[in-house]
């Protein structure tokens with residue numbers, strides 16, 4: 239579940255499903271389209287100073303009104319009335335007048351199809367700046383994606399990130415449920431679904447509130463998990479009887495799926511530095527009836543690896559990463575990531591890979607994964623690791639995931655634009671026997 243749902247959860251208990259969905263769409267959409275909307279608000283203010291000095295709450299109310307007018311089929315009069323009222327109640331009558339004037343200006347520009355838009359012209363930097371406004375993304379992401387994937391692909395990716403996401407549900411076979419059981423419950427709840435390419439999964443675009451309120455997650459029938467993460471578990475390929483160390487495990491999406499594949503035989507150690515997230519993992523493990531094969535370990539992987547002498551058949555490092563593959567689900571993430579984060583993250587990923595590798599048995603397997611689509615966090619980390627660790631050999635993921643997800647170098651890679659899934663990456667490395 240994304241931050242929007244979690245944040246809103248506290249203040250929407252009295253709303254019905256339709257209204258909760260509307261609030262969720264408005265909050266997520268307003269956050270996603272912030273850069274584009276701010277450009278329009280600035281263009282419609284009498285001068286730039288009015289915009290830069292605007293009170294934060296007034297700006298938020300305008301952003302919501304702009305999003306509703308530009309992207310939703312809400313009647314214009316209702317948007318103006320509601321947001322003027324909101325400004326009057328939350329601020330003062332004068333603020334309501336200002337909201338009224340600016341929203342009406344926007345409506346007339348929209349009606350005459352004359353909304354201001356920056357021109358995509360000039361050098362690369364200027365073009366990226368214009369596109370970053372039109373598609374509402376940070377400039378550095380636009381430049382990076384155009385540079386590495388080309389303009390067409392970059393635009394597709396931004397369109398994907400701006401669309402309302404699908405959510406996938408994975409049925410919990412460890413509790414004895416089948417996908418048909420889940421499908422029957424969704425039909426009872428009148429939630430429209432699609433069966434996924436992965437056997438245990440179904441996809442829904444709407445109806446998450448109904449699923450939550452019916453208790454499907456609470457009673458351990460299913461978990462919210464994207465197939466892109468499910469395929470990482472296929473790359474791990476857990477087998478009954480194996481010992482598996484899940485190095486960055488919380489909140490446990492992959493731990494639980496791996497555990498359900500062990501068919502009651504074997505053991506998973508779920509290590510994470512974040513105690514609160516580990517607690518969520520163990521609560522979910524209990525609810526999925528998998529707590530007897532999962533042991534939680536609270537700590538920093540780098541210290542744990544130094545002190546531990548234990549070795550495991552398989553070690554999964556689902557590394558902390560930029561999350562650039564999941565921007566459609568995490569509406570706020572694009573604004574919280576800086577280019578400089580990438581350097582910091584890749585250093586951490588190298589350190590964690592080094593630590594994780596020391597826990598692999600001779601002949602065992604190390605799996606590195608991220609939910610990023612950036613080669614610096616993916617292919618480049620593996621290339622750097624293999625150069626420094628000749629005891630590990632890269633093994634292709636052929637046979638573990640469908641061919642369309644396998645790169646020329648033998649990595650698993652899911653792409654939002656190619657596969658309509660979140661972006662994810664995984665590599666399999668085998669430790670030599672000696």
Ligand SMILES: C[S@@+](CC[C@H](N)C(=O)[O-])C[C@H]1O[C@@H](n2cnc3c(N)ncnc32)[C@H](O)[C@@H]1O
Nearest residue numbers: 486487488489490491492510511512538539556
């Ligand atoms: C991408 S998330 C893991 C998601 C998880 N595997 C799942 O499928 O639900 C990365 C995790 O790494 C943890 N982490 C970050 N630095 C760590 C460290 N030095 N040692 C152990 N865990 C760490 C974070 O707390 C976070 O929970």
